Amino acid sequence: MTKKIAFWIFLLGTISSSVVFLAATWDTQRQVAVLSNADKLSDRVVAGKRAFQKYNCNDCHTILGFGAYYAPDLTRVFQRIGEEGIRFRIKDPEKAFANSWRKMPDLRVTDAETADMIEFFRWVTEINNNDWPPQDSRKRLSRGEQAMVASVGVTPGAAVFQSKGCMNCHSLHGTGGTFGPALDTVGRRLSVERIEHYVRDPKGVDPGAMMPPQKELTDRELEEVAKFLSSLK
Amino acid sequence: MEYRSQKIAYWYFAAALPLFALQILLGLYLAFSYTWTVPQSIVDAFSFATARAMHTNLLVLWMLLGFMGGTYYIVPEETKSEIYSEKLAWFQLIALLATGVAALVGFFFGWTQGRPLLEIPSPLDFVVVVGALIFLFNVAMTMIKANRWTAIQGTLLGGLVFLALLYLFGMPFYKNLVIDWYYWWWVIHLWVEGAWELVTAAIFAFILMKITGVERQVVEKWLYVEIGLFLFTGIAGTGHHYYWIGAPRYWLWIGGIFSALEPLPILLMLLDTMNHVKERKAKILNPLTWTYAVGCAIYHMIGAGVFGFLHTLPQINYYTHGSQVTVSHGHLAFFGAYALLNLMTFYYAMPKLKGIEVYDDSRGKYGFWVMSIAMMLMGLFFGVAGVLQSYVERAMGMGFMTAQSYMRLWMGAVFFVGLAFLGGLLTTVTDLLTIRPAKARV
Numbered sequence: 001m002t003k004k005i006a007f008w009i010f011l012l013g014t015i016s017s018s019v020v021f022l023a024a025t026w027d028t029q030r031q032v033a034v035l036s037n038a039d040k041l042s043d044r045v046v047a048g049k050r051a052f053q054k055y056n057c058n059d060c061h062t063i064l065g066f067g068a069y070y071a072p073d074l075t076r077v078f079q080r081i082g083e084e085g086i087r088f089r090i091k092d093p094e095k096a097f098a099n100s101w102r103k104m105p106d107l108r109v110t111d112a113e114t115a116d117m118i119e120f121f122r123w124v125t126e127i128n129n130n131d132w133p134p135q136d137s138r139k140r141l142s143r144g145e146q147a148m149v150a151s152v153g154v155t156p157g158a159a160v161f162q163s164k165g166c167m168n169c170h171s172l173h174g175t176g177g178t179f180g181p182a183l184d185t186v187g188r189r190l191s192v193e194r195i196e197h198y199v200r201d202p203k204g205v206d207p208g209a210m211m212p213p214q215k216e217l218t219d220r221e222l223e224e225v226a227k228f229l230s231s232l233k
Numbered sequence: 234m235e236y237r238s239q240k241i242a243y244w245y246f247a248a249a250l251p252l253f254a255l256q257i258l259l260g261l262y263l264a265f266s267y268t269w270t271v272p273q274s275i276v277d278a279f280s281f282a283t284a285r286a287m288h289t290n291l292l293v294l295w296m297l298l299g300f301m302g303g304t305y306y307i308v309p310e311e312t313k314s315e316i317y318s319e320k321l322a323w324f325q326l327i328a329l330l331a332t333g334v335a336a337l338v339g340f341f342f343g344w345t346q347g348r349p350l351l352e353i354p355s356p357l358d359f360v361v362v363v364g365a366l367i368f369l370f371n372v373a374m375t376m377i378k379a380n381r382w383t384a385i386q387g388t389l390l391g392g393l394v395f396l397a398l399l400y401l402f403g404m405p406f407y408k409n410l411v412i413d414w415y416y417w418w419w420v421i422h423l424w425v426e427g428a429w430e431l432v433t434a435a436i437f438a439f440i441l442m443k444i445t446g447v448e449r450q451v452v453e454k455w456l457y458v459e460i461g462l463f464l465f466t467g468i469a470g471t472g473h474h475y476y477w478i479g480a481p482r483y484w485l486w487i488g489g490i491f492s493a494l495e496p497l498p499i500l501l502m503l504l505d506t507m508n509h510v511k512e513r514k515a516k517i518l519n520p521l522t523w524t525y526a527v528g529c530a531i532y533h534m535i536g537a538g539v540f541g542f543l544h545t546l547p548q549i550n551y552y553t554h555g556s557q558v559t560v561s562h563g564h565l566a567f568f569g570a571y572a573l574l575n576l577m578t579f580y581y582a583m584p585k586l587k588g589i590e591v592y593d594d595s596r597g598k599y600g601f602w603v604m605s606i607a608m609m610l611m612g613l614f615f616g617v618a619g620v621l622q623s624y625v626e627r628a629m630g631m632g633f634m635t636a637q638s639y640m641r642l643w644m645g646a647v648f649f650v651g652l653a654f655l656g657g658l659l660t661t662v663t664d665l666l667t668i669r670p671a672k673a674r675v
Contacts, residue, residue, distance in 0.1 A: 003384075003450060006457035013465030017491070021469045024487060028415065028480050035479045036411040046408045053347025059282030064414055064478045065555030067349045070267065070281045072633040073555055094273050100634065101270045105280040124410060130485070132477035134551060135630045168632065177632040 035128045048120025051113040060104075064129060071104065076136035078125040080165050083118050084212035090114050095210060100179070157228025160221045169211070172232075180211060187233040195226040234585050236309035238316035241323065243586040245302025246579045248330055249295040250662045253572075256291035257655045259284050264651050267637075267644035279341070286340045286352040292567065293350070294333045299575035300429075301325075301368060303436045304389060306582045308372055311386050311439070312379030321371045328364045332357050348413070350421055351403045358404050365397040384453035385435050388460055392431025399423050411479040418474045425566075426467035426495065433574045434460050434502070437529070440581050441506065444522060446515030455505045462498035470495050473545050477554055485547045492545045496538035506530040519584070521594035524601060525577035532569030532605065536612065540565050552627045557640065558619030565612035573605075576661065584668050593671040596664040603657030610650045618643040 032038070052058070058067040063074045077086060089096045091114060093104035109117075131137050161167070167176035170183045190198070194205070199222060202209035217225070234240065262284045265271070271281075305322055309315060316322055336353045339345070345352045353361065372393065376386055403420035407413035434456060442452045472488025506527060517523050540562040544553040553559070584592040618640040626636035 001454065001458075003454045003457065006454045006461075010457040010461030010464075013461035014468070017465045017468040020487065020491075021471065024469075024472070024481075024483065025415075028475075028484075029412075031481045032409070032411050032415075032479065035481070036409055038409060041409060049408065049410060050406075053345075056280075056282045056286065056343070056345050056347045056352065058347060058349050059285045059352070060280070062555040064410065066414060066417070066478075067555075068282065068285050069555060069557060069560060070263075070285070102266075102634065102637065103271060103273050103276040105276045105282075106273075127411060127479040129477045129479040130482065132551060132554065134627045171632075171635075175629075175631055176635075178634050178638075179632075 037126050040123055044116050044119040045123045048116035051117050052120055055107045055109060073133055075133060076125050078121040080136060080168050086118050087114055088212050155228050157224035160225040161228055183229060185233060187230040192226045192230045195229050196222055236315050238319050239306050239309050240586060241319060242302040242306035242582055245298050245326060246583055249298040250665060252291050252295035254658055254662055256288055257658055259288040261651050263288060264644060264648035268641055268648055283340050287337055289350050290336060296571050296575060300432050303578045304372060307439050308375050311383055312376055312381050314379040317371050317374035321367055325364050325367045332360045369393055369397060384456055385439050388431050388456060389435040392428050396428035399428060414478045418471055422471045422474055430463045431460055436578055441509055445509045445513035447509045447512060459498050459502050466491050466494040476547050476550055489546050496542050499534050499538040503530045503534045518591050521597050522580045525573060525580055528605060529573035529577055532573055536565030536569035552623040556619045556622040557615050561612050561615035561619050568608045579665050583665055589670045591671045593669050596660055600657050600661030600664055604654055607650045607654035607657060611647050614643045614646045
């Protein structure tokens with residue numbers, strides 16, 4: 001091989017790869033509006049993104065899997081913990097992470113910025129990104145959830161418990177979050193009515209409670225989940 | 234040293250070394266935070282995020298200083314002329330350092346653009362661009378005035394122009410997060426798997442040619458093939474970052490296929506280096522410089538080639554994306570491809586700039602081995618933590634902190650090998666800054 005042939009290898013390699021890349025970039029620009037629901041990209045969502053950058057959230061958390069790996073991924077955070085869950089953690093991290101061995105800084109985010117960030121996360125949750133991350137996929141139950149459902153039987157209450165994000169904080173049989181207490185034997189301590197009351201208004205039952213009130217559950221869902229939990233003895 | 238203006242390179246290197254040490258100190262704080270509890274009051278004042286911004290920006294800063302110094306060392310010898318303007322080279326060094334320090338202090342007070350690796354706020358971005366333009370102007374003018382073009386010069390200049398152009402894509406505020414990440418990778422990926430590879434391939438070829446005495450024609454021929462393959466696989470290979478961001482599905486194919494080929498140019502570079510060793514025409518005067526060159530080629534292959542390949546296919550990446558597996562690859566690849574290359578350049582050029590032909594490497598070789606082994610272990614520990622995370626958090630669907638508690642042991646191990654790495658680095662930094670001639674061997 002001569003130096004001239006080597007030069008042509010360089011030129012052709014670079015040009016062919018660039019052509020593929022730029023053509024795909026042009027097409028991506030065309031398709032991204034649909035995939036990311038750009039029509040829902042309101043001013044508040046954009047303001048939320050600015051706040052998200054202002055506080056450098058992305059140097060602890062990942063979003064769409066990018067950033068630092070110190071704290072949970074935020075792609076589906078809205079689906080996982082909901083509006084109240086997000087607000088509680090941003091506004092009062094000291095309390096929210098009192099039991100955690102890893103802390104989140106209190107960045108004194110204003111109420112308006114928090115509300116904007118929630119809108120931002122609400123929009124991000126809907127991005128069509130080939131169903132990543134796997135742990136938040138709605139299409140496939142994670143194996144931990146499958147094991148849980150198999151071991152307790154598929155009651156409507158178990159389904160509510162599993163699909164409404166209770167396990168982000170609470171655990172059953174060692175699967176789930178460590179944020180709140182494990183609920184393996186909660187039925188020994190609390191009755192159906194007591195659980196219903198607690199889930200609706202934690203502070204009303206126990207002023208020191210840290211759990212956010214679950215306003216999004218319907219009465220029927222609340223009844224089923226309480227029945228399910230009280231059966232755990 | 235053959236040209237007076239090469240001397241400026243020394244100050245670029247000397248500035249880079251303490252910044253490297255500072256980068257590692259901050260890295261230790263990060264590893265500590267992963268393993269042990271940092272109290273709320275300290276987290277509020279100096280968060281993981283701030284330390285991480287500093288850790289990564291210091292990396293970019295010291296490496297760019299190394300590349301620029303390397304360029305100022307090589308260009309006079311390649312063009313057989315003095316640098317166009319020494320004053321501009323000085324001005325640009327001071328401007329870059331001042332911007333870097335301002336950015337680091339700014340991070341501490343929350344002045345940031347808030348995008349990972351591109352945290353430098355917009356006003357400072359413009360200073361960076363002006364500095365880069367001055368640098369390019371200075372280098373290009375030297376080459377144009379001398380008019381003795383070589384493949385090494387062309388690759389170097391091409392890489393530097395590409396590097397500066399790509400930086401521009403990281404500057405605007407993007408409203409859409411998907412588009413934001415799309416162009417973020419134009420800076421990050423196309424830097425490390427494009428522009429930086431060009432710059433370092435040119436520097437590597439130059440030093441290899443000088444220390445082995447292999448003919449320029451042979452070295453430059455392989456240089457063309459290598460950079461051709463780097464760009465062929467690297468440009469479209471950017472697609473391996475577009476699997477899960479909300480880009481069309483065909484990126485799984487483009488990214489998967491092109492990036493699976495990315496180890497090829499690195500393998501070629503390794504074989505090519507081994508070949509030059511066999512056919513060397515000059516006596517190796519400084520074994521340590523040589524150890525760095527071979528070490529760099531091997532480490533580059535392991536860290537960037539092998540560890541990159543392991544999680545680049547979409548089927549695997551679905552589980553490992555955004556986990557410590559990425560961190561493992563990142564550390565091994567940056568150390569292998571860029572830190573060792575810079576240190577090799579420093580060991581090649583700094584003694585010469587002080588007029589030392591054969592230097593005493595009794596301290597330096599400990600530095601090399603301690604750093605190389607510590608980093609390899611660190612990469613493996615991050616890797617174990619990453620596989621645990623992928624399994625526990627992603628496949629099993631258990632909570633983030635549950636997975637973190639399984640990984641805690643390994644992140645603690647990272648902290649301790651990090652301490653060893655710092656020891657090796659401080660030895661190396663001291664050695665380079667106080668390098669002395671070898672005692673005459675009879």
